[in-house]
Amino acid sequence: MESVNDRAKQLSEGLLALSAKYGMKGERGMGLLCMLIMDRDDGPAIVEAACNLAPNGLLLNAPRGNLLRFIPALNVTAEEIDTMLTQLDGLIAQVHKA
Numbered sequence: 308m309e310s311v312n313d314r315a316k317q318l319s320e321g322l323l324a325l326s327a328k329y330g331m332k333g334e335r336g337m338g339l340l341c342m343l344i345m346d347r348d349d350g351p352a353i354v355e356a357a358c359n360l361a362p363n364g365l366l367l368n369a370p371r372g373n374l375l376r377f378i379p380a381l382n383v384t385a386e387e388i389d390t391m392l393t394q395l396d397g398l399i400a401q402v403h404k405a
Contacts, residue, residue: 314383315339321392322377329399332373341377343395348372352402357394365394 315338322334322343332344350369357365368376375395379388 311339311381314385314388317385317388318377321388325396325399339379343375345373349402350375353398356398356401360394365391
């Protein structure tokens with residue numbers, strides 16, 4: 308359980324950092340179930356761009372246009388969280404340029 312809490316903290320802090328970098332509204336959630344609250348309705352475009360990274364892409368969805376939801380496996384590693392955050396950073400930048 309300690310590892311899950313550590314990964315949840317890592318994910319939350321990473322999403323907050325991306326939120327600050329792109330002027331978004333923040334993140335919310337509990338444990339590894341987290342959402343990035345965006346300032347505009349880019350969610351579907353980011354999800355579509357993430358699908359194009361398959362099979363090594365991100366598993367996420369956009370329950371609303373301004374939300375991205377992340378539900379990583381309970382055994383996710385620190386390296387996998389870092390990779391996810393790096394990929395997400397690139398996808399947000401790509402969608403913001405479009």
